[in-house]
Amino acid sequence: xxxxxxxxxxxxxxxxxxxxxxxxxxxxxxxxxxxxxxxxxxxxxxxxxxxxxxxxxxxxxxxxxxxxxxxxxxxxxxxxxxxxxxxxxxxxxxxxxxxxxxxxxxxxxxxxxxxxxxxxxxxxxxxxxxxxxxxxxxxxxxxxxxxxxxxxxxxxxxxxxxxxxxxxxxxxxxxxxxxxxxxxxxxxxxxxxxxxxxxxxxxxxxxxxxxxxxxxxxxxxxxxxxxxxxxxxxxxxxxxxxxxxxxxxxxxxxxxxxxxxxxxxxxxxxxxxxxxxxxxxxxxxxxxxxxxxxxxxxxxxxxxxxxxxxxxxxxxxxxxxxxxxxxxxxxxxxxxxxxxxxxxxxxxxxxxxxxxxxxxxxxxxxxxx
Ligand SMILES: [Zn+2]
Numbered sequence: 001x002x003x004x005x006x007x008x009x010x011x012x013x014x015x016x017x018x019x020x021x022x023x024x025x026x027x028x029x030x031x032x033x034x035x036x037x038x039x040x041x042x043x044x045x046x047x048x049x050x051x052x053x054x055x056x057x058x059x060x061x062x063x064x065x066x067x068x069x070x071x072x073x074x075x076x077x078x079x080x081x082x083x084x085x086x087x088x089x090x091x092x093x094x095x096x097x098x099x100x101x102x103x104x105x106x107x108x109x110x111x112x113x114x115x116x117x118x119x120x121x122x123x124x125x126x127x128x129x130x131x132x133x134x135x136x137x138x139x140x141x142x143x144x145x146x147x148x149x150x151x152x153x154x155x156x157x158x159x160x161x162x163x164x165x166x167x168x169x170x171x172x173x174x175x176x177x178x179x180x181x182x183x184x185x186x187x188x189x190x191x192x193x194x195x196x197x198x199x200x201x202x203x204x205x206x207x208x209x210x211x212x213x214x215x216x217x218x219x220x221x222x223x224x225x226x227x228x229x230x231x232x233x234x235x236x237x238x239x240x241x242x243x244x245x246x247x248x249x250x251x252x253x254x255x256x257x258x259x260x261x262x263x264x265x266x267x268x269x270x271x272x273x274x275x276x277x278x279x280x281x282x283x284x285x286x287x288x289x290x291x292x293x294x295x296x297x298x299x300x301x302x303x304x305x306x307x308x309x310x311x312x313x314x315x316x317x318x319x320x321x322x323x324x325x326x327x328x329x330x331x332x333x334x335x336x337x338x339x340x341x342x343x344x345x346x347x348x349x350x351x352x353x354x355x356x357x358x359x360x361x362x363x364x365x366x367x368x369x
Contacts, residue, residue, distance in 0.1 A: 002088050002136065003117065007110055010077070010086065011340060014103045019079040020047070020055035021105035023094045024063070027072045037063060043098040050100040054080035062087060073112075077104040091137035092116055092247070095298065099336070107296070107339040111351045112136070115254040119202040121246050122191055123233060124215045126150045126180035129187035131194050137247055141198060145190040147183035150176050184211065188218050195223065202253075204246050205230045228253040262355045265295055265364045277364035279304075279315045279334060285367055286338055286345075287312060287323070293366040294342045295350045296335050300362030304334025313337055335363055 013019075022043070026036050040063055044056050055078040062076060067087075073094035077086045086104070092112060099105035116136045123130045128146040132139050203226040205216060212230060219227070229249035233242065268275025276285050279302060285291050304315045309326025318328045331337055339349050342365075358364060 002090070002109065002113065004113065007106060007113060010104050010106045010109070013084065015079045015082040015084065016102070017052060017079060017081045018050055018055075018100045018102060019077055019082075019084065019104050020051045020059060021099040021101070022059050022074075022076045022078075023097045023105075023108055024074045024076075025072070025093050025096045026069060026074055027093045028069070033069050039096060043096065047098050047100050051098075052080060058085065075109060101333065101336060103340050105336060107336070107349050107351045108298075110339075110349045114348070114350070116247070116250055118198075118200045119204065119228075119246070119250065120194070120198070120200040121204045121206055121231075121242065123206040123242070124184065124187055124211050125207055126211045127183050129190055129215075131191060132242075133194075133198050133200055134243070134246065137243065139243070143190065143194055145187055147186050148179050150180050150183070180211065181214070184215050184218060187215065191223070192220070195226075200226070202226055202228045202250070204228060204249050206233045206242070206246075208232060208234075258350060258352055259355070261293065261295060261350060261366075262352065262357050262364075265293075265366055266357045268366060269364060274367045274369070275364065276367065277358075277361045279361075279363050282363050282365050283313050283315060283334065283338060285365055286341055289345055290367045290369065291342050291345070291347045291365045292368045293348045293350060294338060294363070295352060295358065295365065296339060296363045297355070297358055298351050298353055300335050301333045302335060302362070304331050304337065305329065306331045306334075306337060311341065313341065338363070 022040070024036060024040055026033070044059065048056065058078045058080055059076055067074065067089070071089040071091050073090040073092055075088045075090065075094060077084065090112065094108055094112065113136070118133065118135050120131055120133050127148070127150050128144065130144045131142065133141040203223060205212060205227060207215065209232070212232070216227070216230070229252070231245050231249060265275045266277060269277040276282050282291070282294070283304070302315065304313055305318045305328040306313050307321035307324060307326045307328050310321060310324040312321050312323050312328070313334055314328070315334055321328055342349055352358065
């Protein structure tokens with residue numbers, strides 16, 4: 001399964017020969033498998049010069065004969081000469097692209113894990129809670145708690161009346177409210193235990209009012225802060241709808257978060273404190289291991305130079321490394337090299353589709369101190 005550990009392993013892998021990295025959008029709601037295969041062949045053709053023939057053939061074989069066209073996005077890394085092969089079928093679409101480098105091209109995977117890794121949907125009603133932990137859109141664990149039944153009181157029930165009828169209904173309905181509140185508090189305990197055990201990164205609340213608001217009001221601060229959205233649901237809404245709607249909430253939250261991140265980087269850089277914008281300054285910060293979060297536009301690629309001894313990266317033509325005296329060689333994509341380095345240093349990487357604030361610089365970072 002694709003997770004942070006797997007991602008770090010990918011980040012560590014490097015080979016003497018080029019690695020072919022393939023991302024293929026296979027969303028069946030938009031195109032047929034034949035159309036996707038055609039676009040794959042065209043992409044592979046475009047890198048026929050740089051990639052090894054065995055890798056191109058291995059990727060073609062995989063898509064034509066092994067892959068079952070499940071999921072919405074597929075990522076494949078191949079380096080036959082190092083006996084290296086990884087394939088991931090993802091329930092979330094990935095933008096199609098092919099990269100050839102001496103390391104696997106992992107930044108889109110990093111962004112995907114960041115946005116859709118480990119989140120929980122907690123559906124509450126006045127009788128209990130159902131919590132589902134998801135990873136990349138797939139349910140991985142589920143827990144349900146059902147408390148005491150909350151009976152709906154029928155209006156004008158019974159014909160024998162008198163004093164009992166006058167006072168009976170309100171006190172019965174008050175009692176039911178108390179039962180509902182008790183159920184919500186117990187549901188919260190179940191959620192807190194679930195949280196400690198599985199440690200999700202985000203929480204989406206689902207349910208009908210008033211239980212949803214009541215429950216949200218009970219949440220302690222840490223859980224409040226994990227909430228990224230709420231969804232009103234019918235009690236009999238099915239699992240698929242539930243899942244897709246949760247993904248929509250995540251997508252919306254992801255867009256907002258990225259916009260805020262770009263603003264934070266640009267603002268910090270403008271103040272000359274804790275932030276940089278532009279390739280030169282970003283690479284300088286990288287050399288000092290100061291990058292906490294790297295942001296880079298998906299289409300930002302630019303050649304650069306790398307020291308063969310210490311890995312120093314620069315956008316400025318350099319033959320001798322200023323840090324270790326080693327020889328520097330030209331590399332096709334300094335931005336992608338920076339992405340790999342940041343991940344290896346334990347920093348975070350955000351790949352952005354496009355953003356007006358970053359359009360000219362293409363790359364920037366938030367710094368550690
Ligand atoms: Zn060096």
